[in-house]
Amino acid sequence: MATPAFDLTKLPTRAPADFHKDDTLRQLERIKNELVDWQMRLYAENRRSVLVVLQGMDASGKDGLIRKVFSGLNPQGVAVHSFKEPSKDELAHDFLWRIHARTPAKGMIHVFNRSHYEDVLITRVLGLVNATEARRRFARINDFEQLLREAGTTVLKFYLHVSEEEQRARLLERVQDATKHWKYEAGDEEKARQWPQYRAVYEDVFEHCSPAACPWHIVPADQNWYKAYFVAAALRDALAGMNPQYPASKAERPE
């Protein structure tokens, strides 16, 4: 595969120098309070929705980020979907079939923990999908996200960008911390070795699936506190831009 124009190693994996942990965590708490209000408005308005797509290599901290940013919101208006290895039934359909079924209804915020992008990521690293097929899928993904946007869904895509060193340290921690043992898998060492391969296929995604209306956010993710702040702030900004309003009465609220 040709070297993509997008160079992930040039992008920071750590917070900018003027961000400090305690300060940023205080800001995060303020933003989370704002999110609670925006989410209630989005739900009451019942006209538009938000889809948060989370991607990142193993141990980039997707689970922890979901806990830090989205706990506190009213779970009635939030759903998290984790996409793992597809089932036989899912494999019997096109690759967007199981994804489409889990997109947010009006009023809802859905979080995808991994997503349709796995079909152009791990599948390429495993050699199940070649470059030609990947190009085809990039086009279908862009079409699909446009369909969602035209139906009133704001799509926010975040890549949790961890350095090769930080990933290795975290995979090691799974062995050492009793509350993290259950995440340890026999393949973890191999995954750490595959960082450069994942980097290459991610770069290809960022080059082909970042239209101006729906870009990827590359989140410096070596520090959990900054990563959570970054995603929460981006979500808050998106909701503020949508500016959902309480309808005057249920009669004015679309069912």
Place this chain on the structure above:
Amino acid sequence: MATPAFDLTKLPTRAPADFHKDDTLRQLERIKNELVDWQMRLYAENRRSVLVVLQGMDASGKDGLIRKVFSGLNPQGVAVHSFKEPSKDELAHDFLWRIHARTPAKGMIHVFNRSHYEDVLITRVLGLVNATEARRRFARINDFEQLLREAGTTVLKFYLHVSEEEQRARLLERVQDATKHWKYEAGDEEKARQWPQYRAVYEDVFEHCSPAACPWHIVPADQNWYKAYFVAAALRDALAGMNPQYPASKAERPE
């Protein structure tokens, strides 16, 4: 319909005298912290699940209760399903079809905001289901919940018990509070008048669908603070009884 043996009007709609608001809210915060820990364990263990069924008349505060008790938990392990008027497709199946599709997978806590019980409640008040058909459905519901329990799901059923007076006051508030306008519906006055009819069909449910292994909890619900405390404490007790544990490694965690 014969008067059921179960008499809802004999059960309190307010907190016991020795409960005070500030104290109880502090206890609630402590319990919510315990729930965070139990939920992480349940999710990590990935062997059993919890289903919380919430029922109550209109304006009994189901939405607010979900917000108060379940926000704070990791949304990755929690899903809320609201059952409204069934769709054509749903009506083309048996009444448990849409419900069964939304039961929790292992590791998950699901909250049903309304549930399969609507099929023996509002449907009876509207005259769509008669007493004979209701009896048949009670049996099917008990069978269904037993199936879930045998598969490792703890089923917790809560009825939010508001007095006729409190319900009327809350429906009125929807007209007066700008952030609640959107919940107001033209039929709200009629719903308030139907309190006695709903009481009768609820009593019939409590009499027939409270096996020892899976009883209804009648929650005094005129005060929001006590109601949230009651449900949170019952959920905590149930989880503590299940006592889920972190597996030693992913290999020991059932997929």
